[in-house]
Amino acid sequence: MDSGEIAVKQAQALRETEAVDQKKEDFRKYLERNGIIDALTKVLVGLYEEPEKPENPVDFIKQFLGGPSDLDVDALRRENEELKRKVQELEARLEEITNPPVEQGDTTAAPAGSEAAPQ
DSSP states (O other): OOHHHHHHHHHHHHHHHHHHHHHHHHHHHHHHHTTHHHHHHHHHHHHHHOSSOOSOHHHHHHHHTTOOSSOOHHHHHHHHHHHHHHHHHHHHHHHHHHSOOOOTTOOOOOOTTOOOOOO
8 A cells, every 4th residue: 555545545534533523513512402411411410419319210310301200101002002993983983873874775764853653
């Protein structure tokens, strides 16, 4: 490898490093702009200042940030899917009740609300 090839490889490595550094800096600015760095700093200081360290620091962090703890997300998703299915069934049933199918050739149907009295 001659000195020209080495210089090209060094320049390429430098550009790649600068690109990675730029991505890191952009991400840092994003975190700062959106208050994430401050929020994380506060939660970590709060954890540090706890006289008795919690057994589950992740739950502590969730609670500190206002998130629910001991929440079974999968169970909530299953329940949500079940409720959506029930809503669809009930909407279909409501449609059947409010708009009953009309049989073809049935031209003697009485108007709604005027049922014949049994004799």
